Amino acid sequence: MEPRNQTAVSKFLLLGLTDDPALQPLIFSLFLSMYLVTVLGNLLIVLAVSSDSHLHTPMYFFLCNLSLNDVCLSTTTIPKMLVNIQTRDQSISYAGCLSQVFLTILFGYLENFLLAAMAYDRYVAICHPLRYTVIMNPRLCALLVLDSLLISTVVALLHALMLLRLSFCARLGVPHFFCELAQVLRLACSDTLLDNVLIYVVVGVFGSVPLSGIIFSYVHIVSSVLRMPSSEGKQKAFSTCGSHLSVVTLFYGTGFGVYVSSAVTGSPRKSAVASVMYSVVPQMLNPFIYSLRNRDMKGALGNLISRIGGAPSLL
Template identity: 75%
Template sequence: MEPTNHTAVPEFLLLGLTDDPALQPLIFSLFLCIYLVTVLGNLLIILAISSDSQFHTPMYFFLSNLSLTDMCFSTITVPKMLVNIQRQSKTISYAGCLSQMGFVLIFAGLENSLLAAMAYDRYVAICHPLRYMVIMKPHFCLLLIVLSLSISTVDALLHSLMVLRLSFCTDLEIPHFFCELAQVLKVACSDTFINNVLIYLAACTFGGVPLSGVIFSYTHIVISVLKLPSSQGKYKAFSTCGSHLSVVSLFYGTLLGVYISSLVTDSPRKTAVASVMYTVVPPMLNPFIYSLRNRDMKEALRKLIVRTASLH
């Protein structure tokens, strides 16, 4: 096939999760429900935190930003898939594909960094409780958010600029429901060795450092909690980070599962189905994890719903 310059590429084809027309209505309904639950759940978390002064703490400040990130993450990928199913079309423009790829990298990286920041917050709260308010000042928390967003944006821009230099073949079929970086590179006619090296370097740097921070924080948390004399104190300490630990396990567990599935299967379509577990499922489940495991959050959500209902 003759390569074409990227400026001449009209559009990519997102093949989605299946070619079976009979399954398309089911997939549309399922993902529409998932998306609506994701947006509603995370929006309720943000509104509950912003409307109740008892939640104006570093932990809930990070949680509200995590909810906003989850909403954006789902909005970047799911609506385009729903539109394509509804229109019975698989196309996405070159600019749209690269934009989607870049924003996916930004919000995935931001979520990774936010989980590390939340782990550090729990580390300070449990291991250095007397210095908590001194260390976790509002401007420091804001600095962590800005730093996380900046690092994620730089990472995404780096990958996007490297993709811009590539030329693409006439076969532009992407066996996925969104423009994932690895899948976009596979339809390029240019040499992608540098791009692939950059992926591994960026994953080790921008992904490995936050993960190391999470592991470091929870290692010290476990050590500190085990030193507590009473079992009640241990339970109370662990309960303050139980929700976050569940979210961390869900996020990294699904990522690891997708990586392993890509190694054991040669089918890109199966890898795309597996990727649903880290792109769609965690943003939907995170609000439930934090609301169901947190008595104060459940009460705040109940008050918010009652107050909203009374207005109507």
């Protein structure tokens, strides 16, 4: 099969989750519902925190950034999939595919760093409560978010630039519902060794370091909580970490599950179905986790909804 230079490639084909036309309306309805829930839920979190002065704290500052990141990550992949199903056109432009690769990596790594920053915030709050306001000052919080965004952008840009040097074969069907980096690399006719090495190096450094930070934080948090004499104090401390720990478990658990599933099945289409669990589901469930497990958030959401609808708070 003759390779084609990247300048001659005009489009890729997103093959989606299934080839069965009868299932397309069901997939469209399911993903449209999940996308609307994701956007509405995360924007409600942002509005609730912004409108309640009691929530203007580092923990909720990071939560707002996490919610905005979840909206951006879902918007990068799902709308294009919905348009393709509705128009019965599987194509995505070359520039559009590279943009999806860039943005999914950017927002994926940014989520990773934000979860680590939130873990550090909980570590300081529980292990160093008297110094919390001094350590977690607005300047440090802003720097943590900006540095996370900068590193994520550099990583995503590096991967995208590495893709630009590749040549692709005539068969340009991506067995996924969005342009995932690993699947796009498999379509290249030129050598992808450097790209694959870069993936392992980046994941090893910028993936493991935040995860190690989260583990380090929770080891010290658990150790500090167990030393508390009051059972009420222990319960309060654990309740402040419960939502974040649930989100961390969901994010890393689904990602690890997809990796294991891909290694076991070896089927790109089955891997695409499994990837829904880390690329769509966590972003949809995060608002529910924080609103249902956090009394302050429930109160803020109730006040926001009552002001919007003119009805008394039900939360």
